[in-house]
Amino acid sequence: MNYIGSKLSLLQFLEESINKVVDKNCHVFCDLFAGTGIVGSYFKRKGYRIIANDIQYYSYVLNRHYIGNHKELPFLKLTKEISELKNIEINNRKNFVCSYLSNLKGAKGFIYKNYCVGGTKNKNEERQYFSDENGMRCDAIRQKVENWKKEKLITDNEYYFLLATLIETIDKRANTASIYGAFLKQLKKTAQTPFVLKPAELIMNDQEHQVFNEDINNIASKIEGDILYLDPPYNHRQYATNYHILETVAKYDNPKIHGKTGLRDYQNQKSLYCSKSQVKKAFRDLILKAKAKYIFLSYNNEGIMTFNDIKEIMSLRGKYGYFTKEYNRFKADKSENRNYIASKTLEYLHYVVCR
Numbered sequence: 001m002n003y004i005g006s007k008l009s010l011l012q013f014l015e016e017s018i019n020k021v022v023d024k025n026c027h028v029f030c031d032l033f034a035g036t037g038i039v040g041s042y043f044k045r046k047g048y049r050i051i052a053n054d055i056q057y058y059s060y061v062l063n064r065h066y067i068g069n070h071k072e073l074p075f076l077k078l079t080k081e082i083s084e085l086k087n088i089e090i091n092n093r094k095n096f097v098c099s100y101l102s103n104l105k106g107a108k109g110f111i112y113k114n115y116c117v118g119g120t121k122n123k124n125e126e127r128q129y130f131s132d133e134n135g136m137r138c139d140a141i142r143q144k145v146e147n148w149k150k151e152k153l154i155t156d157n158e159y160y161f162l163l164a165t166l167i168e169t170i171d172k173r174a175n176t177a178s179i180y181g182a183f184l185k186q187l188k189k190t191a192q193t194p195f196v197l198k199p200a201e202l203i204m205n206d207q208e209h210q211v212f213n214e215d216i217n218n219i220a221s222k223i224e225g226d227i228l229y230l231d232p233p234y235n236h237r238q239y240a241t242n243y244h245i246l247e248t249v250a251k252y253d254n255p256k257i258h259g260k261t262g263l264r265d266y267q268n269q270k271s272l273y274c275s276k277s278q279v280k281k282a283f284r285d286l287i288l289k290a291k292a293k294y295i296f297l298s299y300n301n302e303g304i305m306t307f308n309d310i311k312e313i314m315s316l317r318g319k320y321g322y323f324t325k326e327y328n329r330f331k332a333d334k335s336e337n338r339n340y341i342a343s344k345t346l347e348y349l350h351y352v353v354c355r
């Protein structure tokens with residue numbers, strides 16, 4: 001997913017830097033602003049036990065699958081509804097269930113009615129976040145998955161695998177410049193193509209991983225690990241508004257929505273890390289209560305906390321240091337080809353070896 005602040009292209013830098021600091025006796029890696037789960041997934045592959053957390057529910061869903069799932073998903077009970085599954089090898093069942101869902105007849109549900117032209121045409125706000133066909137497909141799949149869960153035809157692990165798969169797939173077909181703060185006037189090419197579910201990767205690592213969906217400042221003191229990796233928002237851009245439709249696809253809770261973009265209420269997901277006046281206090285509180293041998297923080301030179309703020313706060317816990325890397329700025333849509341004044345930023349990995 002092209003996610004604001006994604007660390008996909010910094011994974012090697014993170015690993016090499018972290019390995020220069022930590023001792024060999026580190027087994028538990030905490031990724032508590034987990035986003036897409038790409039960092040936790042990377043360290044899960046390296047054999048760590050992962051504890052992941054994020055305030056957004058779509059992120060919880062992604063992490064609940066990429067981090068929480070580590071055994072094959074056999075869809076045993078679903079054979080009651082899809083009898084052909086019995087003849088499919090266990091490790092091919094994910095594919096089979098995804099193609100079964102991809103072939104469902106579309107449904108005019110919440111996504112179609114509120115975020116597609118067909119469903120919003122004669123309403124106050126016409127919206128085109130998805131093609132009509134993809135909106136109806138998304139609704140049909142989302143409703144089916146929820147029914148399977150209610151009827152206990154799928155386990156929680158299977159449920160989150162299917163939701164993570166739907167979120168990843170639908171995001172690639174959204175008619176946006178990658179975030180949901182606005183939609184494009186014309187349906188772009190990728191949005192015109194009807195989607196087919198592509199099974200989200202299942203990462204094997206047989207440890208007791210944990211995944212939470214909390215405000216980090218409420219949960220940090222209850223989580224203990226060797227390495228605590230922090231990747232908060234860097235600026236005022238709230239994830240709750242930029243990814244509101246993914247939140248609704250994940251929750252599918254018929255929220256009240258308003259305005260041009262059909263925004264859901266996000267009062268209890270407003271991040272203090274996006275507020276210039278509140279971020280330092282929140283960060284200080286977090287650093288002081290964190291339970292880890294090492295704390296690492298990703299941040300860049302354009303973030304709302306200054307280098308000195310961070311150094312001063314992290315030094316409260318022990319020996320402070322940092323690594324840097326030049327990095328390409330987040331671009332909403334690569335095809336837009338905008339001319340940025342400075343297209344590179346300096347990415348920092350601050351750390352403290354806790355006393």
Ligand SMILES: C[S@@+](CC[C@H](N)C(=O)[O-])C[C@H]1O[C@@H](n2cnc3c(N)ncnc32)[C@H](O)[C@@H]1O
Binds near residue numbers: 005032033039217232
């Ligand atoms: C920079 S992104 C993390 C990106 C992630 N490392 C990745 O590569 O995908 C910051 C994340 O912090 C989450 N977040 C913001 N405030 C939070 C809070 N108070 N508690 C927990 N998560 C929070 C956002 O929802 C967002 O997913």
